Amino acid sequence: MSEKGLDKKLLERIKSLKMEKNGEIMLQGFAGTFGVKDTNSIRDLLLYVADNFGFKGAGPILSRAGYMFARELLNEFKEKGADLIRKFLEFLTLNGFGIFEENVDETGGEIVLKNSIFTENFQNIDECIDHFVVGMLTALLERAFNRRYIVLETECSAKGDPYCKFSVKLAQ
């Protein structure tokens, strides 16, 4: 998604949120409620888990969580194939997860994430840490093309890379 004018699109998304009298936050066009979360709480969670299991050890837990979360969220989307990928990544971008750019088709490819919420407040650690995103992207590709994929994070801004990059390959 283009960075030009993104500030206005993000603002439109924020303004379109409505809190009902019962305290539920709704977003036009989506069933169910929404919550506002801060990246400091994500950092605290990652740090605590990494202290106990290492960043690698946190991987299976958080990628599983991301996979299950996206699998359910994808039920809200009617698109298929490449359209689904574009629409879902745009949804995440507009919700403040960071800027997704994709170059994938049914055979695989790459997805880039700039300014990920999961790497905010991290720098110069030795591991890729967007495990939750890996899980989400795996679920997205499976749903889009009805095939199995292996998604690996090859670059991560938490390591000092300029952005996070994910390689997508068909599972054998």
Added chain:
Amino acid sequence: MGDAVMGQNAPATGDVLKRISRRLGMKSVSQSFEIMKNLAETRNDGKIIDKFSGMRIFIVPPKFMSHIIYAFIELLGERLGTRIVYEAHIETGKNMVRIGKRAFGLEGIEAFEFYFWLLSSCGWWKIIDFSFDTERLNGYVRMVPLYPAILPQNAKRTIAFHQDAAGEIAGAAEESFNVPFIVKETRCTASGDEFCEFVIRRKNE
């Protein structure tokens, strides 16, 4: 005994959410959400910054947390999984109270109340009852979660699922009163209760 009470069982003068909202110049939690929206700063780098707290924020269906907790329980087991979730959220509760301290100079029970006000403003919980003895430093809060429990098939039916909130409340209480707290979820919607109840007590009691 210095009680702080809010919610449907509270006397009209003790409706803490309204009182805190008024203190912050707002009529209600929904108005505070509107103000939060207006204070959001958006950027071309994809970040949304809440100028009120200075923190980067994002918008997400609340089941985001349900799936994170579920994954911890599923892969680490109920006992260890819920414990990790609890402890991992203590610092988050402290940080939320620090916002109230920094922005409004709140201390003690007011800072603790601020935590629940912030929680309600962000679409995660509906608070229905809160009682806290500021001398004995114990009490309870009853809340309805907006993120449902997701349980592995082999989980105990009586599981206390919302250990993220329990840990946060413990951290918020510690930051508010400068002593460590233990928080136990004694009722949970995951076990069929109509609300979740968190019992809050000073750690060395």
